[in-house]
Amino acid sequence: MTNDDGARRPAGQARAGGRMSADDDAARRPAGQARAGGRVENLDAARRIADGVFWLGGCLSAFSAGEEVHYHVSSYLVVGSRASLLVDTGDPAHRALVLDQLEAALGGRTLDYVFPTHPEIPHAGNLPALLERFPEARVVGDVRDYALHFPEFEGRFDARRPGDSIDLGGREFRFLPAHIRDLENTVWGHDSGARMLFVSDGFSFIHDVPLPDGDDDEPVHRPGQCRLFSGEMPAPPSVEQAAYGTGRALYWTKFVDVSTAFAEIERMLAELPTELIGPAHGNVIDDVGGMLATSLAAHRRVYDDARKQ
Amino acid sequence: MNGSAGLLAPPVGLAGSRVHRLGAEILLDEHVSWCPEGVRRRQPVNAYLIRGEGGAVLVDTGVRRHEAEVLQQLDELLDPGEPITILLTRTEMECCLNVPAIEARRPVDAVWYTGGITVPRSTAPARRVSVEPGTSLDVELRPGVVLQLVSPLLRLLPTLWVYDPPSGVLLTSDAFTYARGDGEAGDPMEGLVKFRWFGGADTRPIARDVLRVIGSRRVTAIGPGYGFPFVGEAECRREAARLAACLEEVGGR
Ligand SMILES: [Zn+2]
Numbered sequence: 195m196t197n198d199d200g201a202r203r204p205a206g207q208a209r210a211g212g213r214m215s216a217d218d219d220a221a222r223r224p225a226g227q228a229r230a231g232g233r234v235e236n237l238d239a240a241r242r243i244a245d246g247v248f249w250l251g252g253c254l255s256a257f258s259a260g261e262e263v264h265y266h267v268s269s270y271l272v273v274g275s276r277a278s279l280l281v282d283t284g285d286p287a288h289r290a291l292v293l294d295q296l297e298a299a300l301g302g303r304t305l306d307y308v309f310p311t312h313p314e315i316p317h318a319g320n321l322p323a324l325l326e327r328f329p330e331a332r333v334v335g336d337v338r339d340y341a342l343h344f345p346e347f348e349g350r351f352d353a354r355r356p357g358d359s360i361d362l363g364g365r366e367f368r369f370l371p372a373h374i375r376d377l378e379n380t381v382w383g384h385d386s387g388a389r390m391l392f393v394s395d396g397f398s399f400i401h402d403v404p405l406p407d408g409d410d411d412e413p414v415h416r417p418g419q420c421r422l423f424s425g426e427m428p429a430p431p432s433v434e435q436a437a438y439g440t441g442r443a444l445y446w447t448k449f450v451d452v453s454t455a456f457a458e459i460e461r462m463l464a465e466l467p468t469e470l471i472g473p474a475h476g477n478v479i480d481d482v483g484g485m486l487a488t489s490l491a492a493h494r495r496v497y498d499d500a501r502k503q
Numbered sequence: 504m505n506g507s508a509g510l511l512a513p514p515v516g517l518a519g520s521r522v523h524r525l526g527a528e529i530l531l532d533e534h535v536s537w538c539p540e541g542v543r544r545r546q547p548v549n550a551y552l553i554r555g556e557g558g559a560v561l562v563d564t565g566v567r568r569h570e571a572e573v574l575q576q577l578d579e580l581l582d583p584g585e586p587i588t589i590l591l592t593r594t595e596m597e598c599c600l601n602v603p604a605i606e607a608r609r610p611v612d613a614v615w616y617t618g619g620i621t622v623p624r625s626t627a628p629a630r631r632v633s634v635e636p637g638t639s640l641d642v643e644l645r646p647g648v649v650l651q652l653v654s655p656l657l658r659l660l661p662t663l664w665v666y667d668p669p670s671g672v673l674l675t676s677d678a679f680t681y682a683r684g685d686g687e688a689g690d691p692m693e694g695l696v697k698f699r700w701f702g703g704a705d706t707r708p709i710a711r712d713v714l715r716v717i718g719s720r721r722v723t724a725i726g727p728g729y730g731f732p733f734v735g736e737a738e739c740r741r742e743a744a745r746l747a748a749c750l751e752e753v754g755g756r
Binding site for chain 2: 286313314315318319336338339341342343344345376377378379445446449450451454
């Protein structure tokens with residue numbers, strides 16, 4: 195526990211397990227656009243990852259064992275011949291970056307739909323900026339609560355339930371139940387054009403870095419490894435690494451056997467051909483089968499370890 | 504302080520001049536994610552101001568729909584320009600989105616939060632506090648204002664309950680949210696909508712934790728993030744027992 199951050203703790207009153215840290219602007223700023231060793235040349239631009247699909251957003255940085263590490267806060271733009279849809283809004287720390295990336299990726303077209311997968315800051319925090327920039331854009335998905343959070347945009351929220359779809363022109367965007375989630379009002383999506391599944395807070399893994407300091411629960415990568423596919427990383431995540439992120443970020447998975455959720459995911463993938471998985475905070479997954487196996491093993495380990503305690 | 508005339512909604516005293524409940528009411532219906540099926544009624548969404556000798560701590564900030572009400576209520580309770588410390592019980596939007604508006608109105612010397620990547624704020628320093636679930640931590644948030652930050656097992660995201668020893672008020676974030684305020688005993692099951700994972704979990708330790716947190720303290724009032732408060736030591740103990748019983752009931756073993 196650090197105690198030099200101005201909040202004086204009466205001596206002897208901290209109980210076991212408590213921890214405070216001076217997290218702040220320095221430790222959690224938007225990460226610099228590191229390029230050394232990275233394969234993505236221009237991180238200021240969206241990365242085109244398939245026909246009509248762009249990977250937007252940036253990284254936030256933190257420190258792990260004294261080393262700088264990054265984690266993605268990602269958005270994905272899907273462009274059809276008729277309409278365009280943005281999955282997640284990115285973090286307000288990246289507002290200008292996301293708007294610029296979006297403008298360039300759209301190439302003069304407008305944004306028709308914004309689909310925040312759930313109402314948390316890194317997923318929906320840029321809604322006001324997006325709705326101002328694109329006055330015709332509609333917000334779609336599980337839109338409960340948004341009128342409380344963004345009352346000035348009431349009237350632009352359209353409920354879409356799992357099973358609903360939007361014809362983007364030459365490709366269909368389907369809304370799906372979120373089998374791995376934190377908030378209950380989370381929705382996943384699937385783009386038939388690129389055969390890509392968007393999984394919000396699911397499937398975000400640690401690659402090739404030491405496990406982060408205790409306070410950090412975000413999946414991290416090294417500077418220079420930003421916006422890479424899982425197959426472009428030096429090594430796939432170990433079960434241990436995946437388990438770490440899983441147990442920290444999704445607290446409940448320590449207590450719940452996820453076998454049923456994974457059976458549902460398998461069924462979904464059998465119905466909807468999927469070659470890419472886009473998590474909000476991890477690398478885009480291009481080895482779907484391998485990653486499912488790692489993830490399931492990780493969830494089992496988290497659950498078993500919690501039961502041993 | 505200003506007079507009460509023209510207030511959109513007055514702050515409500517919860518423990519003398521020490522703890523006030525701020526915010527306003529929403530229509531709780533199918534447009535709200537924590538609404539139980541078939542329910543349609545008014546529900547307060549709350550922030551709480553704790554005032555000590557050394558200054559004031561605002562616990563959560565209300566929903567943005569109530570931004571004007573919360574700003575007015577703070578003006579009513581505080582001197583112009585009086586600084587505050589903000590503590591967020593969770594980094595969900597109903598807790599944190601009014602931080603920038605409050606900062607624009609008065610000095611905010613720190614925003615304490617539990618994680619969840621970033622906190623919307625303008626210039627106030629963000630301070631992350633992490634408490635192991637099932638434990639608590641005493642933190643002096645302002646000189647002389649020492650609050651117990653309790654990390655409950657009844658949670659989804661990293662969550663703090665906040666206990667104020669001088670008043671005995673326990674602020675419970677997204678738990679104990681079912682009181683109806685119409686004299687009817689609310690149904691604790693109605694407060695479990697956002698915790699569907701309990702259905703697949705052994706909830707006995709979670710129920711025990713609720714009983715322990717309240718049984719081990721002199722709790723004079725329970726102030727939830729939404730819904731009406733419970734007041735009185737006996738009532739608080741009774742509600743803890745009712746909630747614990749529901750937790751046991753929903754659990755999958
Ligand atoms: Zn990065």
